[in-house]
Amino acid sequence: MGKLSVSPALVLRHVDYRDADRVVTLFTRDLGRISGLARGVRRSTKRFGGRLDLFTLAEVQFREGRGLYHLESATLLSAHLGIRADLLRISWAAHLSELTQKLCAEEQPHPRAFQVLARAMAFLSDAREVDEGALRGAELALLMDAGYSPELDACVVCRRPVGGGGRFHFVVTRGGCVCDRCMPGPSGIPVAEEVCTRLSEAARAWPDETKVLGLDEVSLRQAREILDAFVGYHVGGRMKSARMLQDLLSSPGR
Ligand SMILES: [Zn+2]
Structure with missing residues (x-):
């Protein structure tokens, strides 16, 4: 035995x-x-x-x-019974579960990712509202724990800090934010300073703290685009759950 x-x-x-x-x-x-x-x-x-x-x-x-x-x-x-009664909560739980499966190889302990996922499930079950910003933070925390850390704090080329003036785009093939001086012309996903800094802060706070980001709809969409692109590029393969979640989050009257 x-x-x-x-x-x-x-x-x-x-x-x-x-x-x-x-x-x-x-x-x-x-x-x-x-x-x-x-x-x-x-x-x-x-x-x-x-x-x-x-x-x-x-x-x-x-x-x-x-x-x-x-x-x-x-x-x-x-x-985590609170998850089961609501399609949006189920979709988030399925998405984070699928991401964990893809990021964590068999029989490799990831104690921090475990704590992040356990806390995210508790949040999804108990929170009065499903705060997308907080959950994007959890998604990024799982990616970072697996060694995928997009650069959100500075331009990947010249190191100009995000928030130090100028416009930034998130370019997935470069691994993060690129400033307008280093990348003239439109390319990548235009991102606001606030989205990068709050997302980055939120991811670092998991699993000790669930930061509700308080981002508006436009900013949340940016965070969603950044992470979808990043997950698609690095994790590869089709994330079955991502599609369902995307449809739910972008449906009017949600
Ligand atoms: Zn730059």
Whole structure:
């Protein structure tokens, strides 16, 4: 029998397997992302109940197996029930979960990313309003933890600080902001100083603090464009969840 481990874990994804089983992708605090087989989870509620539902935080016992881990038991820490009643909250939770899966390789611990995601799920479940700015901060914090840090504080070419005058564009192929002196002519995404500084501050504050950015609709759209472009360029592949979230966020009357 393989070694038994216990760790707090967030449920990122699951896929039904055979008649009664399920393969569950977990983001564990101590071992990073793992995939485990939960036997009989769809036939009986005795062993796992709803404790391996999507976006749930549970203390999970798992044993090494061949290829997949075997999930032995789970103790509920938080069901994050507030997420389930609202499509926007579900879309955000799915988006951050999918991003985590893409950024974090299997069995590589990312304790900070774990804390960011756990706090983001709690925020999505409990907050009265789904503040997009705060969640963009979480998205950037996850990227930064994985080593993808867009330059938002200064021009990547001449180091002129953002906020020190002049206009800036975010150019994903250059890795961040470029000032108008270094890049004459329109290219990239035009960004306001406030968007760059607040986003950068918010990302650094996670997971200790959930900063509500208080950005207006235009600024939020800029933050969204920056991060969508950056994620698309670096993480690659299609983010299934990004499309749904984008549609929801840009739909009128939201
Ligand atoms: Zn410059």
